[in-house]
Amino acid sequence: MALLRPSSRTRRRDTSGNRMWLWFMLPGTLWMTGFLIASLVLVAVLAVGTTDELGNPRFGFDLAGVRALADPAYTEVLARSLGYALLTCVICLLIAYPVAYTIALYGGRYKHALIAAIVVPFFANYLVRMYGWSVVLSDDGPVLRALRAVGLADSGTKILNSGFGVVAGLVYGFVVFMIIPLYAALERLDVSLIEAGRDLYGGPVRTFFFVTLPATRQGAAAGLVLVFLPAMGDFVSAQLMGGPDQIMIGNLIQDKFFQGQNWPLGSALTMLLMLVLLIGMLGYLRRTRKDEAEALR
Amino acid sequence: MTLVSTPSTTAPAGTSAPVRKHRGSHRRPRVLIAVTGLFFALLYLPIAVVALFSFNSQKSLTVFDGFSLRWYRAFVHDDVLIASLGTSLRISLVAMAGSVLLGVALAVGLVRCRTRFGSLAGLIMLVPLITPEIVTGVASMLLFKGLGVPLSTGTVMLAEITFSISYVTVILRSRVAALNPEVEEAAMDLGATRWQAVRLVTLPALLPAVLASAVLIFALVFDDFVLAYFTTGVDPQPLSVRIYSAIRFGVQPTINAVGTLMLAGSIALIALALFIPRLFGRRGGLDILSGE
Amino acid sequence: MSPEVPPPTRRALLRAGAGSLLAAAAGGCGFMPAKKPDADRLAPVDARVDGDLVYFNWADFVDPSVFKGFEKEYGVKVIQSNFDSMEGMVAKLNAGNRYDIIFPTAKWAQRLVRGGRLRRIDHSRLAHSQAIFGTYDYFADPWYDPGSAHTVPFTAYKTGIGWRRDKIGELTGSWRDLWNDRAKGKVFLLDDRDEVLGMGALSLGLDVSTGDTRDLDRITSLLGTLRPRLRGFSSDSYNNLLNGNALIQQAWSGDMAAMLYQAEDPSVFGFQAPKEGTPINSDCYAIPWNAPHPGTATLFIDYMLRPENVKKNIEYIGYPMPVAGSEKTYASLVEPFPECLVTPDDLKADVSFRNGDRAAEDARDTAWTHVKAG
Numbered sequence: 001m002a003l004l005r006p007s008s009r010t011r012r013r014d015t016s017g018n019r020m021w022l023w024f025m026l027p028g029t030l031w032m033t034g035f036l037i038a039s040l041v042l043v044a045v046l047a048v049g050t051t052d053e054l055g056n057p058r059f060g061f062d063l064a065g066v067r068a069l070a071d072p073a074y075t076e077v078l079a080r081s082l083g084y085a086l087l088t089c090v091i092c093l094l095i096a097y098p099v100a101y102t103i104a105l106y107g108g109r110y111k112h113a114l115i116a117a118i119v120v121p122f123f124a125n126y127l128v129r130m131y132g133w134s135v136v137l138s139d140d141g142p143v144l145r146a147l148r149a150v151g152l153a154d155s156g157t158k159i160l161n162s163g164f165g166v167v168a169g170l171v172y173g174f175v176v177f178m179i180i181p182l183y184a185a186l187e188r189l190d191v192s193l194i195e196a197g198r199d200l201y202g203g204p205v206r207t208f209f210f211v212t213l214p215a216t217r218q219g220a221a222a223g224l225v226l227v228f229l230p231a232m233g234d235f236v237s238a239q240l241m242g243g244p245d246q247i248m249i250g251n252l253i254q255d256k257f258f259q260g261q262n263w264p265l266g267s268a269l270t271m272l273l274m275l276v277l278l279i280g281m282l283g284y285l286r287r288t289r290k291d292e293a294e295a296l297r
Numbered sequence: 298m299t300l301v302s303t304p305s306t307t308a309p310a311g312t313s314a315p316v317r318k319h320r321g322s323h324r325r326p327r328v329l330i331a332v333t334g335l336f337f338a339l340l341y342l343p344i345a346v347v348a349l350f351s352f353n354s355q356k357s358l359t360v361f362d363g364f365s366l367r368w369y370r371a372f373v374h375d376d377v378l379i380a381s382l383g384t385s386l387r388i389s390l391v392a393m394a395g396s397v398l399l400g401v402a403l404a405v406g407l408v409r410c411r412t413r414f415g416s417l418a419g420l421i422m423l424v425p426l427i428t429p430e431i432v433t434g435v436a437s438m439l440l441f442k443g444l445g446v447p448l449s450t451g452t453v454m455l456a457e458i459t460f461s462i463s464y465v466t467v468i469l470r471s472r473v474a475a476l477n478p479e480v481e482e483a484a485m486d487l488g489a490t491r492w493q494a495v496r497l498v499t500l501p502a503l504l505p506a507v508l509a510s511a512v513l514i515f516a517l518v519f520d521d522f523v524l525a526y527f528t529t530g531v532d533p534q535p536l537s538v539r540i541y542s543a544i545r546f547g548v549q550p551t552i553n554a555v556g557t558l559m560l561a562g563s564i565a566l567i568a569l570a571l572f573i574p575r576l577f578g579r580r581g582g583l584d585i586l587s588g589e
Numbered sequence: 590m591s592p593e594v595p596p597p598t599r600r601a602l603l604r605a606g607a608g609s610l611l612a613a614a615a616g617g618c619g620f621m622p623a624k625k626p627d628a629d630r631l632a633p634v635d636a637r638v639d640g641d642l643v644y645f646n647w648a649d650f651v652d653p654s655v656f657k658g659f660e661k662e663y664g665v666k667v668i669q670s671n672f673d674s675m676e677g678m679v680a681k682l683n684a685g686n687r688y689d690i691i692f693p694t695a696k697w698a699q700r701l702v703r704g705g706r707l708r709r710i711d712h713s714r715l716a717h718s719q720a721i722f723g724t725y726d727y728f729a730d731p732w733y734d735p736g737s738a739h740t741v742p743f744t745a746y747k748t749g750i751g752w753r754r755d756k757i758g759e760l761t762g763s764w765r766d767l768w769n770d771r772a773k774g775k776v777f778l779l780d781d782r783d784e785v786l787g788m789g790a791l792s793l794g795l796d797v798s799t800g801d802t803r804d805l806d807r808i809t810s811l812l813g814t815l816r817p818r819l820r821g822f823s824s825d826s827y828n829n830l831l832n833g834n835a836l837i838q839q840a841w842s843g844d845m846a847a848m849l850y851q852a853e854d855p856s857v858f859g860f861q862a863p864k865e866g867t868p869i870n871s872d873c874y875a876i877p878w879n880a881p882h883p884g885t886a887t888l889f890i891d892y893m894l895r896p897e898n899v900k901k902n903i904e905y906i907g908y909p910m911p912v913a914g915s916e917k918t919y920a921s922l923v924e925p926f927p928e929c930l931v932t933p934d935d936l937k938a939d940v941s942f943r944n945g946d947r948a949a950e951d952a953r954d955t956a957w958t959h960v961k962a963g
Binding site: 357360438441442445447448526530531532533534538539541542543544545549 | 643645647648649653656667668669670671672673677680681683684685686687688780823824825827831844853
Binding site for chain 2: 020021022023024025027028029031032033035036037038039040042043046057095098099101102103106112113116117118119120121122123124125126127128129130131132133135136142143172204218222225229230232233235239240250253254266270273274277278281
């Protein structure tokens, strides 16, 4: 990338091209607004609606659904989901950094094959993979057997139907989304910087924290977003690998929209979840805008 | 702040790439390699289980009774499953094409356009990412019902495209931002119109990233069951929906066979993607991830 | 070039907002209350081919060879879709999908009949319907569909307790066995609101479909005492028991029968229908009001009722069908678990899940949230 500064001549020319860019963006934006926003507005409006006998949602003005949100069970489940999602992010980071680092910096000519090897399982159906993971983690499965062999577990220990199971499921499902952006960032990193950092800071750990980590923070941020968001709304992991105390907000929403046919409550829960996610995303949004502007300077 | 600003891939003038590699590789860290090895083992263990039990002669998912191809035979004779597979492939292809087209245009426009409309579009584009899939599913179904549009494979495609545009735009945005606008300016200085400049300079430079996002979207849409579940009509349902309907009551071994086949197919595809550029003298296709 | 991207102007936001509201309003039109279809539009039709069969049922609930036979004999295709819950089925119906044949459970059949959403079926036009209605009086005029005017019974089943004999020995024949100390930490309940609340109700001697808040509070407290011993809510009773994740599981009788085919040694399992009462449920064939090919649907029902097809299906899914002549097939199938049998005496109406009014359903829904989420 060249480091030339844009001249004043360029600035003037750029604003005149805006019209073409607008045309570029028009189809995509129109589609998104019309489809996506409209459907979400519908959900929001139905949150104050009712359900008829046959389970159809109906417009109306009934705050019963919203008021039901006050039930402490919902806040508890929401808090638990947040906890699981954050824990998943942390664990994914702890796994993704070593793996991406090793492949990017020590992979040599097997680099591409190794990354491909990580992405390939992703192509098998998600549900089938999770079911396979639950079999692997089952009481008599290979993982627990190995742990028992080294004395880290006894015959009563179980992973499935516990918090460990759910987080294990979430991590397994989403760790790929953390590895890919980190790998991209690490690959772009100039190794001589790490060498310089080692000379400066003396140890590999301090080099990591003061050189590598800040240099790859964009990749880490992208990975965090790509893991946190779907993890919050996930319901498959808790369903397949969780017990009664591990219900996540995604399961409740699924329950409300289906088993309860409670459209107002389901919609209200949805709005609540999205509010939480939006707040979390604001930080990321500000960061991307800043970084993008920086990159263009 | 930090020790380094925006990382750059270009080595300082005078040095060449091979020197970088040498410096790293003479110190092989055992711990890191062990961790990576363990990770790969755990990553593939479930896949191995699925593949293994797809050859099981009995229906069990815990006891391997003997080698048999019966589940593969059952799949090949199961017209319904095959129809589902076909539907899934069609949906994924169309969604891939649609979202890539719209997403590329959106990404390029977003980064280049410095008006307020641009930033609004940027915000809207992120909404699918914060919306849980079950919500987009329900919302899409409600919207179609409200508009009186009957659900069908077409509605699934429409819904999938909407959700996928965000992914494409997010992936491409940083790539477009990393491109040097000066090259476009230079092309225009040489007499090209703005549109020609984009077509002949920007888009080809984006091609690897576009391909990467296309592959990603294909995989995501093929796998997706939540959104598809809510928007399918009476046409043969996508494979993922079929699997999801059954999973609460246990996975049938035929599904294991399908999963293993899909895995084998994708391995073949990716191997192709890696080798074909090599045949043409270029480096392997995964450079797109590193933004080269 | 400006360093920061300017935030959207108020005007841009207003425009976008107006645009989306317009689209939403257009979308909302579909939620105005719809008219009930006229009674004459729901008249029964003859059993004859008038197109392909658009079929909507649980996954793997009919022997594939039966479909093949139907397709071959009548030269039509069977287009299959699956639902994973009754509510999912109804949601798709409400979304406007046009299916030819659906399979609601009793309580849902009642809702659909009340809403005028099912086409009437004339049993006299079905050659094999006498096998059901001639023998099983219960279905001649069931509570959920007076005169069976809109439905034909498909399967009937009980909910009981399945357990691992080899690991925890014998049980006492009561719902309280779920609290068995030897199975602590490996107990599963079905992931089904009616089943779980129903089990609690029966244990306390209450009405199985109660919507009374005091009753539901007692049920929730009772189930609260089970929670520490509970491993999970799962409808995959089959695999849970087979792979040892569960030592005891609330289970449908049909799933236990299906297990008999797969278990190497069936005697390690047990199934009991507890003495406090076992919920009996049934599901039925039904033709929605907007079915595109009701003739083929009627023909399909008749085809499914042929003795050889009934036998095939019973053996494939393990659920009994109230068809005269099939009882022997089923009895031999469930020999190790005789309590799986559903006799005409069992089909007493008071142990079925019924519909309550809106308040009762909401109360049950809230209770279920508390049971599940703790």
